[in-house]
Amino acid sequence: MIPSSSTSAGASHGAGAPAPTALVKDGAFVGQLMASLSIPVFVLDTQARVMIWNHACEQLTGVPAQEVIGTSEHWRSFYEHRRPTLADLVLQNRSEDVRRILPRSASDISPTSLCIESWFDMPRAGRRRYLAADASPIFGADGEIAAVVETLRDLTDEKMAQVALEQLATRDGLTGLANRRCFDDTLHAEWSRALRQQQPLSLLMVDVDNFKAYNDANGHLGGDECLKRIARAVSSEMRANDLVARYGGEEFAVILPNQSLKGAAIVAERIRCRVEQLQLPSTAPTRHVTVSIGAATAIAGPENTASQLVATADAALYRAKHMGRNRISLPLSEAA
Template identity: 35%
Template sequence: MNKNMRIRYKITLAVGIAVTVVLVAMALFYTHFQEQTVLSQNERTMEKLTESVAQGLQAVMLAGSADIAESYADRLKKVTDIIDFRILRTNGDEAFRDNKTIHDVNRRRGEETFTPRDHEQQIPVLPADDPNLLATVSENRTLAVYEPGLDGHRTLTFLAPIKYIEACSKCHGTANKVRGVIKLTTSLAAVERDIYEVRQYAIGGLALALMATMLLTGYMLGRTVVEPLEKVTHAMTRVSDGDLDHQVPIQSRDEIGTMANSFNRMTSELRTTYDGLRREQDKLTTIIHGAGEGIIVTDSTGEIVLVNPAAERLLEKPISQIVKEGFYALLDDEEQMRLWLSDPEQGGAITTAYKERVLQVFASTIFGSDHNIVGSAALLRDITEEKRLEDELRRLSTTDGLTGLFNRRHLDATLDTEYNRAQRTGTSLAVLMFDIDHFKKFNDTYGHDQGDRVLQSVAKNFHDALRKYDLACRYGGEEFVGILPNTTLEGAFCVAERLRVEIEAAEVDGLKVTISVGVAAFPELPVSTPEGLIEAADAALYRSKEGGRNRSTRALPPEPSTPAATGADTTPV
């Protein structure tokens, strides 16, 4: 059945098929019954005719008129619809064609009662072992046999026994209860014509009944079932198109009326739910459009369906450009965006520089309950100021406010890291420590402001004298420490000397400033801790001061019996 066929035609077709099957079955039963009735009636009529013929022949034979019986049989053959009529002996040969019976009768009576024929024939009609013939003779009953005819019509053959009576014993004796068999064959052409007419009437009646039933059924189904269903279907179509206010008229209290009522309740609930969702959507839209964070959302095909004003502002692009370029090109780096979205741990914050801003990006793929992709979303936060404050806080926590050099805390953390690296890689690590000679006099004589300016000037010269990956720190008061990775003791000593000379050559507000420096290096100095390296440089610094200040001193490996702090090589001014 065609899936696109309307329900009206489907129901009509289904009912029509069912009614057709029933009516055809009834017609077949009726015609079969009529056929059997006609055949049975014809059979009874022909059976009575055969019995009448048998009785008539018996009467003729008892009167001794065998010739009349023979002519009577010949006349019966000419009757309409009688194809064949024969009188048979019990062995299947036709009687009255030879002199056998005449000789037997004359011999039994002892006189020539009947005159023999001049011409005799032996005509076998049925085989002596024919089952129908044997049944007729042995059971002494009339038998009807249906057979196909030569003209295409069936034939009906009756085999009726000529029964023995007491009056027959005078001529034929008492040996057999059946003296002969009458074979009467008739054509069923007329009967079959009657049956054909009955079939024609049945088919015509069936066609009329089927047509009337289909028309009536179609009309009744259309009024009582199809039209109400079509109204419900029409209402469903309107509701699916968004018309949730449409109602189905309820015209009955049957199943269709119940369905229409249920549909109306469902649409009412849908309308209530839709209105609630609409209000929530309006709230959410207001929140999204008023949010300070940029929000971009796509559908399952990847097409952008939502961009709020904050996203336009942060990306410095109009909505049309954002939608056109697509979700992956939000930050002008499609490969990076695809990488973020393919991350199974996606959803975490990603910080990236974009144009003149620092953005915190939350990007993820949205999956439905069936684990299929329903869209993607990205949230953008401008953390430029936060990042600046964070960097400033970090700078403040690791640098000295007066000199701008790294402070003691950062020195300790960096020295631990560099010492562990030097141990792991087998490279050199040098530390130089110095302080300003007679710094207390600057404060006492010229004041603390002048002392601060001296500290700032020395710190600048210290910072400028080092490489970009060296670390210049204020250790405390007027003491400074430099960390020099990948630098030997001699290399560090050269740096110390160059710094000492530059500071001595410079003046701060017309004042001369000198420094005393101690230098230590690993692994030339076999210290076991980062603090040991600082202590060795401090001891070398102490030697510089004892040696008259304004000089650099190397911390040398101790003699076997001498502590490490006392080993020093002093270079005088």
């Protein structure tokens, strides 16, 4: 029998609770072995009650063994709201539900066991952690499931390092905005989605007016600070699903999914005003740093492409520059 007491195996199972099912010939030894493991481990019986909650699991979750042994409240250690753990899903023969319950997890499903990597709330520990979890059944002599063991590994540091590397690959080092590579990838993804859903896709090309003169007057550090402040101003006007990217040099690009040209023009004007209100001193006739913006909108279809959308917005930007800067411009067919 796996022991039902000790630091790892916990306190009693509660009044009237049956003793744990015999798993192996020397269950006491197995219990002691799991208790001594440096890897967090917990074991559920066939009624989804905790049989073992080892010391490493206590340290990871912040939950003492005596609080969960004999109960089915182990989920509280990992989630804010009730949901099954991997061990529960194995017990309930619901392996396929893991992708519904944890849709953003990386999962591996076999006929008898589950393996996932995902973020967990960890409410008692007071911090979200990225864990690798494995759950496998333990079979009794009759061939039926006698218990399920779940092991955990804390991969938070590795995940954060991976996220940092991904950000380096997709983020502009100066402004923190998406870089050109990320812009290109996102534009094509949004174009494909607009094509599927027959929704408009709008694009703004934003260029800082007379930036070379500003850079010459204020030096590279002053120019960098100018770009960072403008990047923040542009970002402040965005919805959650919009994307602002540093397109190159002093030029920014804004992807506005499911936005009409009229809506895009309103956003562009807000951006123009927001930058003007920064009142960054300039030697240009306007006395303050300003931006020119070209806007374009397309309904994705086989007759046009994302590249054409960029070209149309670029042409509108060129007209805004030619017409005197510090203004927005729409495609000629729309502006007429």
